[in-house]
Amino acid sequence: MRNSNQKKPPSFARWVYGGVLATTLLFVTVLWFSFMQSIEERSERSALYARMIEGMVTRTLEGLEVSLVSLSDDLIDGDLRPGHTQRIRDKALKILKFAPQLRQIVVVKGDKTLADTHTDSPYNINLNILGLDRSVRSSYSLGLIVGNSLKGRFLPPEGTFPDEASLRELIPIAIETRSPQGERLLIIATFNPSYLTRYIGDLELEKSDSVYLTDVDGNVLLQQGLFGPNRQYVIPHLKAILSEGADEHRINNSFGAIPLNTTAIRLLTKYPLTVAIVVDHKDSFSLWLQQKHSLLLILLVAVLILIGGALFVVRNGRRAIEMKAEVALLSEVVEHSPTVIVITNPDGVIEYVNECFETVTGYHKHEVIGRTPRVLKSGETSDIEYINMWKTLTAGQTWQGEFHNKHKDGSLYWERSSIGPLINEAGEITHYIALKQPITAEKKAQEKLRLASAVFSVAAEAIMVTDAQNRIQMVNESFEQITGYSEAEVLGKTPAILKSGHHTPDFYQAIYLKLEESRTWEGEVWNQRKNGEVYPQWLTISSRFNPAGELEGYVALFSDITQRKHDEAIIIHQANYDTLTGLCNRHLFEDRLKQALALSDRSQTKTALLFIDLDRFKYVNDTFGHFAGDQLLKEVAERITSCIRKSDTVARLGGDEFAVVIPELARVSAIEGIAQKILQSLVKPYRLGKNEAYISCSIGIAIYPDNGSDSERLLLNADNAMYKAKQRGRNTREYFNQQLNEDSKRRSLLEQDLYKALERDQFYLLYQPIWSVDGSRIESVEALIRWQHPTRGMVSPNDFIPIAEESVLIHSIGKWVIQEACRFARQLSDSYANAPKVSMNISSSQFRRGNVAAQLTDELTALKLKGSALVVEITESILLLDEQKIFQQLESIVSMGTDIAVDDFGTGYSSLSYLKKYPVQRLKIDKSFIDDLESNQDTQSLVSGMISLADSLSLKTVVEGVETQGQLDLLKQFGSPMIQGYLLARPMTGDMLLTLLKNRTTTAVEK
Structure with missing residues (x-):
């Protein structure tokens, strides 16, 4: 029995060893075919890429x-x-x-x-x-x-x-x-x-692959990848494809059964070019190993298990029971493994899951066996990923990736999976084995870490992290940009490297005490950059602790606030100082004035307020331009400042208005010297570029507390005193008194009544005839506005017109005058064949608004009136404006047939060149030249010269204010001007004028 038993093991061993050898050979064969399949896939992919590149080049x-x-x-x-x-x-x-x-x-x-x-x-x-x-x-x-x-x-x-x-x-x-x-x-x-090249680089080509773009002779236009050797395979294959008349060609170059390279050539349909890709298979084996490493590992383990098992069976058959126990143990290990294990058939139907699967997914085994893993789909993973996965698996390759799956309770979780196919001896896939590991917590941690890293890197504020000994552990890019120190230069050092020396040790001690109390500190610190520049920063320090509650270090965030502090200083300066002159503006002036009044109350002294308004500043602006005007204002500010004490305040209130606050006056008489000094200083010539300008100023003076108990009243009273100085002829000073206060109140009440006068129909027009010099004909009539107040009686135009021009009322009143004058002109035209023209005065404010021509056009159109029936009277100040808008309006008015007359000629500042520039047809010589005409030889020469000037320019002349026969006789000697004045007729109502015209017409007919 022993001898027979001794012979059986060798025979059994041969069978076992033969089986192991056959299995190993089968594995090697499968691997060889897998390797060849990998090479074929790579070759087919090269042909696909050649077509893609050909399409790209063709397009x-x-x-x-x-x-x-x-x-x-x-x-x-x-x-x-x-x-x-x-x-x-x-x-x-x-x-x-x-x-x-x-x-x-x-x-x-x-x-x-x-x-x-x-x-x-x-x-x-x-x-x-x-x-x-x-x-x-x-x-x-x-x-x-x-x-x-x-x-x-x-x-x-x-x-x-x-x-x-x-x-x-x-x-x-x-x-x-x-x-x-x-x-x-x-x-x-x-x-x-x-x-x-960039397009080819985006393709999934290996480093050993070469791409050539050539002409049909094989000359290379573009080469990507390995240079040199691979090109030798292109030219013969190119000649072959051209001789065959085909569009593409692919051929393998092998050494026996071992493929060396694959050449794929694609001809461009429309152009004499070719795309060739040479795939070098020298690295195909290493690529295949990378793709199949999991499968190879499994097969290697399986072979080793087979060999080990065979040795075990052959050498010690008695250990069969122990082997069974070990297999049972392995089964228990798989069953209780912390890794999820799922085995499916080739159709993806689940055949086995371990206990970890139940724990992770919430499904029991009986709920999923016989179903597909689609039961876990959450919809978060794209279908393309599943398609790519199955392509890999059905190709016999191992797939690795991540899934976003769904628990049985509906919650989502992440898992990392490695799925590989099991292939039988016939090369068929019998099962798929999936090894899965939940990574939800890992994903969340990675996302938090990514976000924290992103915030740390892109934060605009500098971030500095230190340990418990205050040694720097980490800084971000903003820290490097702000301080100038790189991370390598500060790691291991303390923040003391940034100290500027501006703060005492007590300052830093207070910071650490605050951190101990509340674990955070925030404030402004002056630190120093690497280049030595000291700068302000806003610093926030927070203590950080480990899970045990022990101090781990500090986190400091700071930003450079240099620009902010600079901007704050600019804002404060802009809020309190005039940007042009550098003087106090109205806001700071009011504050300084209130301080001066409070100081006067404490010291029982007086405070003087000088309100200064420049005379003829608008003339400078209009003549030399706003830039010159700004230069003048700057010099005015310097001159006023040089006339006062350092303790006094000079302010620019706006435009050409200035104010001076003189506090703690021991003697009021000292104000007179200051005012006279300012008047004398401002009247001196101003050099503005190549031009020289002359101005003066009017000063209003109010004393606290005599002329006002608060800053508002004092300023108002000084303003009223300044207007009084203007009325006195300018270039003077005027003290506020009770009479000025009463005049101001009266002016205010008159302005209030003026707002109501138009709507209550309190205005009316009178018409004063303008005669031929012999008094035989009324050439035109001037429309003159009058205000009949219900309680004040007749209000002179000299009183209310200036108020209207200072407000917006002049536009409404002017429009009303145009409407009434045009209606009367229509009435005259209907009554008389050669009716006199109606002349109306239009202020410069109306022309500045730019709608005078439009208003006249509307009225002429509505009344079907000719423009020749009207005369528009303007002042010389309009000509001084030199604005294109005014010139265009005057041109439009003249194009209607309406004459333009310059009123009060000779009393303004206009030059004679304006008479050529603007479309003027008439000049009206002011009454001031006629009053002493009979007694003053110079006046006679001046009036005679103006009439001769008008005649030489083909302008009509109207002489105003003719009240005596002697004046009229002298004027007849100077030429044939038209005459307006009380000698021939006073202003009259429209009905009276119609009666006068009717009587003169009747007299003329009788003659």
């Missing part, structure tokens, strides 16, 4: 061809002169703007370059080396020619060659055409190969 060249053909059409439609070639260049520049794959476009006639987008002064290029004449042309395209690949960024000039050391490359592409004279024209564009 790109089609777009370029259309652009060059369009440029060719425009080229042959012109005469090739500089203007035409410039337009061609402009269009080429637009093509370059929308074609990033192009660098340069040139147009060549013969050997001469006509246009070049690279330069405004085109140079002849070296055509001989471009290879355009030797290029094969396709009959399918519109004539696109592809030349040789060159080094450099732009086409080489004539007589030069490409820079072989250049990192740039270009491919010349051209369109050939003929000019109307039959001359050969060539449009050449330089194609940027890097445009295709």
Whole structure:
């Protein structure tokens, strides 16, 4: 029995060893076929990429061809002169703007370059080396020619060659055409190969793969990947595909059964170019190992288990029971493994899950066995990922990735999976094994870490992290930008490296005490940059603790507030000081004035307020421009400041108004000296560029507490005193008194009544005739406004017109005057064939608004009245404005047939040049020249000169204020002016004027 038993084990061993060997050979065969399948997939992918690159190149060249053909059409439609070639260049520049794959476009006639987008002064290029004449042309395209690949960024000039050391490359592409004279024209564009290189680089090519773009002769235009050896496989295969007439070709080069490389060639349909991809299989084995490492590991483990098991069975059959126990133990390990294990059949139906699966998913085994893993789908993982996974698995490869799955209770969780196929001896997939590990917590931690890192990196504030000993552990980029220190320079050091020396040790001690109390501190600190610059920063420090509650260190956040403090200073200055003169503005002035009044109350002294308004400043602005006006205001500010004490305050209240506060006056008489000093200083000449200007000022003076108990009343009273100084002739000072207060109140009440006068129909017009010098004919009548107040009686225009002009009322009143005057002119035209014109006064404020011509047009149209029935009287001040808007209005008025008359001529500041510039037809000599006409020889000469001047300019003259026969007789000697005055007729109502005209007409008929 022993001998027979001793012979059985060797025979059994042979069977076991044979089985192990066969299994190993089967594994090796499966792996060999898997390896060959991997090579075939890589070869097929190269053919696919060749078609993709061919399509990309074809589409790109089609777009370029259309652009060059369009440029060719425009080229042959012109005469090739500089203007035409410039337009061609402009269009080429637009093509370059929308074609990033192009660098340069040139147009060549013969050997001469006509246009070049690279330069405004085109140079002849070296055509001989471009290879355009030797290029094969396709009959399918519109004539696109592809030349040789060159080094450099732009086409080489004539007589030069490409820079072989250049990192740039270009491919010349051209369109050939003929000019109307039959001359050969060539449009050449330089194609940027890097445009295709980037596209090829985005493809999933291996490092050992080579991509070639060649012409049909095999000349390489573009090469990507390995250089040199692989190109030898392209040319023979290219000749083969051309001889066969095929579009593509793929061939393997092998050494026996071992593949060396695969060459895939694809011809471009429309262009004489080819795309070739050479796949070098030297690294295919390593790539295959990377793809199949899990499967190989499983097979290796399986082989080792088989061998170990065979050895175990053969050498010690008695350990079979122990082996069974070990298998049971392994089963228990799998069942109770902390890793989720799922086994499915080839259709993906679950056949086994372990206990960890139940714990992670919430499903019991009986609920999922017989179902597919789709029961866990959450919808968060895209279908494309599942499709790619099954492609990998059905190809016999192991797939690794992440799933966003759903628990039985509906909650979502992340898991990392490794799924591999089990393949039987026949090469069929029998099962899939999935090993899964929940990573939800890991995902959340990674996301928090990513967000924290992103915030730390991009934070605008500097962040500094220290340990418990206050040594710097970490800083962000903002810290480096603000302090100038790099992270390497400050790691391990304390924040003391940033100290500026501006703070005492007590300051820092207080910070640490605050951190101990409340674990945070915030405030402003002055620190020093690496370059020594001291700057302010807003600093926030927080203590950080470990889970045990022990101090771990500090986190400091700070920002550079230099600009903010600068802006605050600017804002404070702008809020309190005038930007032009640098003086106190109204806001700071009011504060200084209140302080001065309070100081006067404490010291029992007086405070003086001087309100200063410049005389004729508007004239300077209008004559020399606003820039000159600003210069003058600056110098005025300096002169006033030089006239007062350092303790006094000078302010610019706005425009050309200034104020001076003089506190703690021991003697009121001292004000007089200051006022006179200011008057004398401001009257001196001002040099404004090349011009010289002269102004003066009017000063109103109010004393606290005599002339007001608060700052508002004191300012108002000083303002009233200033207006009194204006009325006294300007360039003087005036003290506030009770009479001024009463005048101010009366003026205020009059203004209030004026607002109601128009709506209550309290205005009416009188008409004063303007006669011919012999008194035989009324040439025109002047409309004069009057105000009949119900309690005040007749209010003089001299009282209410200035108030109306200072407010917006002048526009409403002026419009009413235009309407009433036009109605009366219509009435005169209806009554008399040669009716006198109606003359109306229009203020400069109405012209500034810009609607005078429009108002007249509306009235003339509504009343069907001719413009020749009216005369518009303006003052000389309007001519001084020199504004285009006013000039246009006057032109429009004259175009209606209406005359323009300059009222009060000779009393203003206008120059005679304005009489030529503006469309004026009449001059009205002011009454002030007529009052002493009989007794003053100089006045007679002046009036005679003005009438002669008007005659020489073909202007009509009206003399106002003629009240005596002697005045009229003298005027007759000077010429034939028109006469207006009480001697011939006073202002009268419209009815009285109609009666006067009727009586004169009757008298004339009787004669």
